[in-house]
Amino acid sequence: MAKTVEQIATALNISITTVRLVLNNQAQQYRISSKTQARINEYVAEHGYTVNHAARSLKLNKTETLGLIIPRLSNVFFATLAEKLEIRCREAGYQLMISCTYSDLKYENKLVEALIARNVDGLFVVPSSLQSQKHHVKRSTKPLVLLDRDFGSPDVSLVVSDNRRGSAALTEAMFDAGKIPLFFMAGDIGQPTIKERMSGYEAVLAARGITDTRQWILEAAHNRREDGEMLMRTFLANHHAAPPAFIASSLPVLEGALSVLRTHFGFIPAEINIGTFDEHPMLGFLSNNIWSVRQDEDAWVEMAFHAMQQALQGGGESQRAIIPMTLLYRQRAGQNRDQIILGSI
């Protein structure tokens, strides 16, 4: 067990203050005799010393720890986000505590409480619903920064992507490339992000004179892989064929939809044109034409952290940031190249 300041002090027969001073690199400043310093350093090298954050935090009422609450880490989008936010926090000297709600509202509330009880200095959360934890946080006076989903609560800092425009750009690109009919596989449309994406899609179609989009839109209850599976299974059952082009409202939905195709056909038919949100390197595994809308996580992190810092320093104003999205296109090339594969198989 690493020693405490007091243990060191008594062991060396010096005062606590003196020990503290050199431990905190204030030896110079207070002109501690160099032999005293040496003794202390020696002792520490021998027995070790780690500050006890619990005690420190109790006294100072801060922990240098921030909390992040997301739906799930197995969603690669959130995993990436968590990673980037962690890096940013670390740069600023904060530890980030990451926790998942699994979209369970009750659990989300418990988590918020748990993190506040653990005295985090502030909280980033991807909320599951409107009311959610606001009262907890308000009561605790801890800074709160909402991410990803705009349920419209005022007076809270918020960072989201410009999903509507992003979706519109995606739809336009695919539409203009002649990919029709262009289906839209939507997860939970009660969720603001999805709702925005869908409305961007509908707006473009309407502008193109396609009014009856009903049969192009397929809805599921949630945003999970299973929901994507269900959507594609239903599609296959109804059409006895794969869609020539579709947009998935989120990565998990896409994963589910594609897994069904993979199972059904034994491969992912290369002629299918795929649109999706949440760019991820593994999308490159697909050989299809694929349009993906990237959320600029770096910008998110920057804005979110900035808002957090403001709040931590007692800055009053809550901030709202709407981050532009970028459209990426991976084109499938023609197959007729000579000698693609080495040797015979």
Add this chain to the structure above:
Amino acid sequence: MAKTVEQIATALNISITTVRLVLNNQAQQYRISSKTQARINEYVAEHGYTVNHAARSLKLNKTETLGLIIPRLSNVFFATLAEKLEIRCREAGYQLMISCTYSDLKYENKLVEALIARNVDGLFVVPSSLQSQKHHVKRSTKPLVLLDRDFGSPDVSLVVSDNRRGSAALTEAMFDAGKIPLFFMAGDIGQPTIKERMSGYEAVLAARGITDTRQWILEAAHNRREDGEMLMRTFLANHHAAPPAFIASSLPVLEGALSVLRTHFGFIPAEINIGTFDEHPMLGFLSNNIWSVRQDEDAWVEMAFHAMQQALQGGGESQRAIIPMTLLYRQRAGQNRDQIILGSI
């Protein structure tokens, strides 16, 4: 700000103990008068109360928090692992603090210190090297459970997959399916996991009478996406064609390798036979024949947590678990089905 026990007590003119008792649901036991209980509950309903874990932890010297240190969350394997471990910890009433090292040894040490300073009750870590943080942990007497990589340190609990056998099974399957030459793209072979995987591969080839495997093995310095890219780029430059069959030593390496193919050809040539470790749903995005070796994360988590609990309860013995792997095969079906796609494109 939620009140403290003392504030509640003074506000209500009761003793701290009494308040504590009802707050901890021991009212029955100590037969607190129901009117007192009512008063307290009312007050709490009104003003709220959250225990201060810092104070609690200072007194009890435990935090009900465990730490997890992994290389990176953007590695989907570790993200999945983190998620599962988090769930398990939560079931047992522990919060899990997840942190990433980005394979930086210095940072790994800092992190271990940081988490110990924050008084975690125990630590799970995917170590970057042999010596690493052992001394920190030893000195702190906190339980330690190592994951994923066996650097051979004795007297520490450890959970790893049976990489050698897993790799052998994979190699056999691909070999027996006639996929030759079968290249092996290896990340950092200094890392025990990769070393084991490679030796499993070599053993099978040797048993099949293929002695000169040199030209089939491609090595990189690390296990990152970039390394996979480099390997495949080099391969293409040397052979002017893609490999008919290859095994990637880990998911990031595969991601990199495939991204180069995708860029080079405009798609992932479907005739390539792919073997990889770290099964992940997104592998289904590929239309190729694909063999993947799954690590049984659920078993890992169970063993790791069990070892942790033992240690937390002062159980002396350190535990070593070697978890079997499972081989999965996704076969590519023939392309000649009628009417795969709906309508014309």
Add this chain to the structure above:
DNA sequence: CTGAAAGCGCTAACAA
């Protein structure tokens, strides 16, 4: 340059 003391909010032990 060094020392002493109070107190952060909680728990456990003991008193009443």
Add this chain to the structure above:
DNA sequence: TTGTTAGCGCTTTCAG
């Protein structure tokens, strides 16, 4: 059934 107290390890303030 309820009240009192000591002390976890640290920081801050004031006194030498």
